[in-house]
Amino acid sequence: MNILDGLLIGLQSAMDPVTLLYCFIGVFLGTLIGVLPGIGALATISLLLPVTYHIPPTAAIVMLAGVYYGAQYGGSTASILLNLPGTPSSAVACLDGYPMAKQGRAGVALFMTTIASFVGSMLGILMLVLFAPGIAELGLKFGPAEYFAMMLLGLIAASTLASGSPAKGLSMVVLGLLLGTVGTDINSGATRYTYDIPELMDGISLVALAMGVFGISEVISSINQVRESEVKEKISMKTMTPTSNDVKQSVMPMLRGTGIGSFFGALPGTGAAIASFMAYAVEKKVSRTPEMFGRGAIEGITAPEAANNAASQTSFVPTLSLGIPGDAVMALMLGALIIHGIQPGPLLMTQQPDLFWGLIVSFGIGNIMLMVLNLPLIGVWVAILRIPYRVLYPAILVFISLGTYSVHNNEFDIYMVAIVGAVGYALAILRFEAAPLLLGFVLGPLMEENLRRAMLLARGDMMTFLERPISAGFLGVCFALVLWSGFSTLKRWLRARERKADFVST
C-alpha cells in the first residue's frame, strides 16, 4: 500500500468523532501534566491504561500518544518560569529559558518553544510517514534471531547511553527482565516465582509496576521539596511576540534540532530526553556565540524543544513497525497495545492499516490542536503552576490507587503498587535508573520467546546470531556500544585519578 492510500485511510479513521475527542483529551491532558513538575507522561499514561479498557483501541492509543507528545509541549513551561523541568526532556530548557525569564523575556521564550515544538513534531511526523512503511517491509525479513538481536541492542543502548554508569543501567535491565519472568511461562505452563499467590499467575501488572516505580517514587521525592520563586510575571500576547532577530536566529536551530531528534527518536533505546541534550550540545558547538549559552540564548531552547518533539514522533517508528520500544514510555505504549490484543510489528501495517495510518494522521491533527490550544492558553498553564504541590499530591495518590484497582477490581493491585513504590524509591535514592527496568520488563517475555525460537530453528547453534547478516549487524553495534561505554568509563576513571594526584601534589 502506498503512502497516499495509507494517509487517506488514516484520515478517515482519525476524523471519527470518538477518536477526535480522545485525541483532544489526550493532548490537553498531556500539556497539562507536562506543565506540572512532578507528574510526567509516564505516570499519566500508566494511570490512563485502565481507562483505555473501556474505549475502542484506536481512540485509546491516539489518546495515550497525545499525552506523550503533548507533554513535550508543556514541559518547557515550568522549565522557563520556575527553573524546574516539567518533563525530563525539558530539563535542558531550564539552562537558557530561565535566564530569559529573568530578563523579562519569558513570554517570548514560551512562544518560541511552542513554535519549535510544532515544527519538530510536524517534520518528525513526515519522517515517520516516509520511513515507517520501509522499515516495516524490512522487518518482514526479520526472524526470531534478528528480533532478539535488535531487542538486545535496544536494551544495551538504553543502559549505556542513559546517565550513570553502564553497569548500573545494565543491572536495571537484567532486573527488569527477571521481573518479566514472574508468572506463568506460556511455553510450558510452569509458574515462576508466584509463591502460590493467584494474582501473580499473570505476572506483575505493568500498570502497578509503572505507577509504583515512576509515579509513587516521584511523589515521595517531590513532597517537601522547596520550590524556587513563585511565578510573578504577567504573560500577555504582547509580551509573547518575538523580535525578527529571534525568529531569524531560531530557524536553523529548529531544523538541526528536528534532525537530531528524528534520529535519536527512531533509535531503539534512546528517546526524547537524550535527543534534547544532544541538540543543546550540538547547538553550542555550532554557534558563533557559545558564551551566550546559559545566559538566555534563544537557540538554547528552540533546538532542544524541536528535538524532543521530533523524537517523540519518530519513536513510534520502531514501536509500530517492528514492535521494539525505544524508551520507557514507548514500552508502556507497547504494553497498552498488547493489552488491547494488537500485536505491533511489520504485520500491523497490513493487518490493521486503519489503526496504523489513523494513528499517524492523528499525530498531525493533535499537533495542530496543540498549537491552537497552547498559544492562547499559556496564561492558564501559568496560573495552574501556582497550585501548591501539597494540594496536588494527595489527589495524585488517590488517583493512582483507584486507577490500579480498576484494572482487576482487586485491592491486591494497590498493595502491589505500594511495594513497587517502595522499591522505586529505593532505586531513586540509590541513583539507579528506573527506565531501563521498565524496558527490560516489557521486552523480557518477548526476548525469551524469540531466543527460544531462534535456538529451536538453529538446533542450539549459538553461531546463528553471527551467521545471519542482519542479526550480526545488530550484535556488532551492541559490541561497539559496550566497548565505547567501557572505554569512556575507563577514561573518566583515569581522569579522576589524575585530578586527585594533582590535588595531592599541590
Add this chain to the structure above:
Amino acid sequence: MKSKDSRDIIGGLALSVIGLYAAFQARDYEFGSLTHMGPGYFPVGLGLLLAVLGVAVAVPAFFREGEPLKVEWRTLALVLGSLVAFAAALKTLGLVAATVLAVVVSSLADRQTRWKGRLFIAAGVTLVTYLVFALSLGMVLPVWPWSA
C-alpha cells in the same frame, strides 16, 4: 574521613543477593537444553548475570567517595500508608471514607499543611474522585460506609 560511595555498594550488593536468590529459586524449574529451553533457563541465566553485575557495581564503589545517603523515612511511610489505608478501606468503608482517610494520611507528610487545610483538600479530592471515577467512568463501588 572520606565516606565510601554507599549508594552503589548497597545497591550492588542488594542486586547480587536478588540475582543469586532468583537463580536459586529457579533451580526447581525445568532447565532443558539450548535447543529446547525450559522455563528455568532464562531465570537462572538472568539471576546469575544479575549477581555478577551487582558485584561489578559494588566493588568499584569501595574505592570511590560518595555523598551520604538521605532517606525520607517519614514521607515514605506516610505515602505507602496512604495507599494501604485506601486499599483496606475501599470495600469495607466505601469510597468516600477511603478517600478521606488516604488524603489525611498522605497530607501528614507535608510539613506545611495544617489540619484545616487537610480537611479541605480531603473534601475536594473526594468530590473530584467521585465525579471522575464513580460518575463519569461508571465504576461500581460502595460509596458510603453504610452501603459497604
